[in-house]
Amino acid sequence: MPNLGPTEILIIVFLVLLLFGAQKLPDLARSMGRSARIFKSEVKEMRREDAEDEAAQAAQAAQAAQPAQPVQSELPPAPAAPETRSAVQQDDFWDRPENQPRR
DSSP states (O other): OOOOOOHHHHHHHHHHHHOOOOTTTHHHHHHHHHHHHHHHHHHHHHHHHHHHHHHHHHHHHHHHOOOOOOOOOOOOOOOOOOOOOOHHHHHHHSSSSSSSSSO
16 A cells, blocks of 8 residues: 655645535534544443443353242232333433533
């Protein structure tokens, strides 16, 4: 792959200025930065969820390895179903300060 010298970089910068205009470049850079920040937080959230899932699977495996206890004849009533994780995360994600628009 050929190396980019100063002349080639200047030509690329000139073409970008010609295509987008000098006034739109700050907006373009700002939107790219915001997109990168959102992408980074989503990747972080996915890693956290994966770690939680692995911990839950390990707990289930440990629980399955224990001998079975006698089943009680009466079970307590099931708790009300909590909100789904995606609905809670969606609200939480946009409430974070790093995902708020800058003024």
